[in-house]
Amino acid sequence: MAARIIAQVVVSVGTVVGRAFFAAYKQAAANAAAGGGVAAAARGGKEGVVDALTRKTGMSLEEACQILNVQKDADLSQLTKNYEHLFGANETAKGGSFYLQSKVVRAKERLDMERAEEIKKTQAEAPSDSQSPPPPSS
Numbered sequence: 001m002a003a004r005i006i007a008q009v010v011v012s013v014g015t016v017v018g019r020a021f022f023a024a025y026k027q028a029a030a031n032a033a034a035g036g037g038v039a040a041a042a043r044g045g046k047e048g049v050v051d052a053l054t055r056k057t058g059m060s061l062e063e064a065c066q067i068l069n070v071q072k073d074a075d076l077s078q079l080t081k082n083y084e085h086l087f088g089a090n091e092t093a094k095g096g097s098f099y100l101q102s103k104v105v106r107a108k109e110r111l112d113m114e115r116a117e118e119i120k121k122t123q124a125e126a127p128s129d130s131q132s133p134p135p136p137s138s
């Protein structure tokens, strides 16, 4: 009797540990895949130019777009819509994966940064109105 209970406990502990192990393994594999992509890109070629944001976030623009299922030039409302949908669909309370949900958040951050960077660039290229001569006074 006691032996049976012990055996059951051992089995269920084993299952929990096994699950945690599997989740960690999946995550490590995913990280390796992401890192491998960056490393491969860093090795050279025209596509090899890893931009600062990719290095900073560890996520390429392409990956972020894939995760959120948007085009690079998707507008903000589309981006927000997809983000909210995927974030909600991956809610852990609904049996989603925390890892995937985090990916969705990271992807959104990455695209937000890209957008901010682009705005900065356009502002730097085009002189703002304040730099043009004032209108003639009458």
Ligand SMILES: *[C@@H]1O[C@H](CO)[C@@H](O)[C@H](O)[C@H]1NC(C)=O
Binding pocket: 067, 068, 086, 089, 090, 100, 101, 103, 104
């Ligand atoms: C969870 O997010 C991923 C993107 O990381 C998406 O591909 C997947 O479809 C989402 N899960 C659900 C249940 O929608």
